[in-house]
Amino acid sequence: MRPAIIAIDGxxxxxxxxxxxxxxxxxxxxxLDTGALYRGLTLVALDRGSLQDxxxxxxxxxxxxxxxxxxxxxxxxxxxxxxxxxxxxPDVTAAVSEVSAHPALxxxxxxxxxxxxxxxxxMVLDGRDIGTxxxxxxPLKVFLTAAxxxxxxxxxxxxxxxxxxxxLARETARLAARDRADSxxxxxxxxxxxxxxxxxxxxxxxxxxxxxxxxxxxAIWLL
Numbered sequence: 001m002r003p004a005i006i007a008i009d010g011x012x013x014x015x016x017x018x019x020x021x022x023x024x025x026x027x028x029x030x031x032l033d034t035g036a037l038y039r040g041l042t043l044v045a046l047d048r049g050s051l052q053d054x055x056x057x058x059x060x061x062x063x064x065x066x067x068x069x070x071x072x073x074x075x076x077x078x079x080x081x082x083x084x085x086x087x088x089x090p091d092v093t094a095a096v097s098e099v100s101a102h103p104a105l106x107x108x109x110x111x112x113x114x115x116x117x118x119x120x121x122x123m124v125l126d127g128r129d130i131g132t133x134x135x136x137x138x139p140l141k142v143f144l145t146a147a148x149x150x151x152x153x154x155x156x157x158x159x160x161x162x163x164x165x166x167x168l169a170r171e172t173a174r175l176a177a178r179d180r181a182d183s184x185x186x187x188x189x190x191x192x193x194x195x196x197x198x199x200x201x202x203x204x205x206x207x208x209x210x211x212x213x214x215x216x217x218x219a220i221w222l223l
Contacts (some may be wrong), residue, residue, distance in 0.1 A: 004029065004122030006217055007130035010144035011190060012178045013151040015201060015209070019144060020126035024073060027124070027217060032068070032075040032116055034134070035125035037086035037109050038100040040066050040077040046091060047100050054102035057168050061108075073120050075116055075123075097178055100154040103187040110188075130195035141196035144212055148172050148179075150202045164182055165208050 006029075008020050015034040023029035044066060045057045066204065069078050076083050086092065099105065106129075113134050123132065131141035146154075152171035155161040176219050182190040192198065201209045 003139040004212070004221060005117060005135050005140075006124045007138040007141045008124065008126040008127075008144055008194075008197075008204070008213070009131050009141070009190070009196065011127055011128075011151070011182065012175055014146050015145050015154065015206070016126035018206070019201075019209055020124045020134040021074070023154040023204070023213045023217070024124040026214045027122070027211065028073075028168050029122040029124055030070065030073055030075055032123060034112065034113055034125055034130060036068075036077045036087055036108070036112045037068060037112060039092050039096050039161055040079055040084060040106075041109070042096040042099040043079070043084065043087050043091045046095060051095055051098050054104040055161040056103070057099070058104060058108055072176065077126070092150045097181045101181070101187065106188050107178055128190040129188040131196050132191055133188045136193070140213075140217055141193045142216070143192040143198045143200065144209070145200055146202045148175055151175055 006023065008016050008023075008152075010016050015211065017035070020033065021031045023221065041061055044061045044064060045051045048056060048060055054070050055143060064080050068075050070076070071083065077087060078084060110133060113125065117125070117135070127134070131138055131143070149168060149169055150167050152175055153163045155175070156167055156171055161167055179190070199209055199212055204212075
């Protein structure tokens with residue numbers, strides 16, 4: 001039987017996590033935002049005061065029991081035994097690309113993702129290397145993308161920031177820098193798997209993009 005895994009990859013602010021969560025709800029599957037674990041590692045690194053020492057970051061992460069655990073249908077990040085909300089702060093967002101580039105941290109995180117999926121749950125995972133590295137044999141791979149200006153506008157609105165011309169230009173530049181960093185890192189760079197289906201959401205409503213992926217899943221698993 002083919003494993004019930006949907007891999008959704010794409011650049012920053014392409015809507016991977018919200019789309020993945022909605023697809024999982026529609027199918028009755030579990031959802032894992034893999035970027036959250038890298039944010040957890042980044043929070044540990046910031047608490048230590050260094051983003052460079054991967055071995056020390058991993059030692060602290062294990063000492064503080066950084067892990068993935070289910071809360072309902074969501075697989076959430078736990079730190080010190082409780083769900084961790086600080087992973088969404090601006091400081092973490094600014095540093096996560098640097099921390100997630102460490103090969104040792106990526107290898108550790110990949111094992112956590114694969115272990116979560118081995119628990120036997122049908123699962124939707126979103127990130128940047130799910131279809132290329134974490135689950136290269138996933139039956140359904142989606143590369144979710146949108147025009148940079150569209151992604152910037154969505155990110156600003158998500159943060160309740162008025163998307164005026166200056167703010168849009170600044171956020172578009174920031175996302176472009178993140179894209180370059182993610183696509184050029186030597187280990188597990190952001191890229192579209194050869195067999196991934198690209199879904200450009202620039203002109204799609206949220207319900208439309210969710211419905212498109214759900215339809216693809218139902219065709220594979222005959223749901």
